[in-house]
Amino acid sequence: MTKHPRQVGAPDPEHKTSPILDEVDEDLPVDIDVETGVCYFNDVAYRLGDYVLSGSEMLRCEERGVWVREGEMRPD
Numbered sequence: 001m002t003k004h005p006r007q008v009g010a011p012d013p014e015h016k017t018s019p020i021l022d023e024v025d026e027d028l029p030v031d032i033d034v035e036t037g038v039c040y041f042n043d044v045a046y047r048l049g050d051y052v053l054s055g056s057e058m059l060r061c062e063e064r065g066v067w068v069r070e071g072e073m074r075p076d
Contacts, residue, residue, distance in 0.1 A: 005053045005073075006052050006053065007053045008052045008053065008054055010054060010055065011042065015042040015043040016040045016042075016043050017042055018065050018067055019066045020066070020068075022068075023068065036064065036065050037065065038065055039062070041059075048062065048063060051070070052067075057072055058071055058072065
């Protein structure tokens with residue numbers, strides 16, 4: 001990555017946020033409606049492969065329209 005990911009804050013339950021998973025191959029609960037091609041975080045759409053920071057937690061947008069935890073990013 002050449003630039004820092006966008007800081008998006010905490011997920012707001014009042015806004016649309018795609019599921020956040022620990023691993024890519026984790027099974028999604030049946031009652032979750034996922035998008036394909038985009039991930040949402042607090043009503044903002046992100047493209048597949050985009051990274052965001054939720055606090056210090058790094059998230060990556062994956063194929064099924066879900067966020068995958070990539071670890072933590074400490075302040076410089």
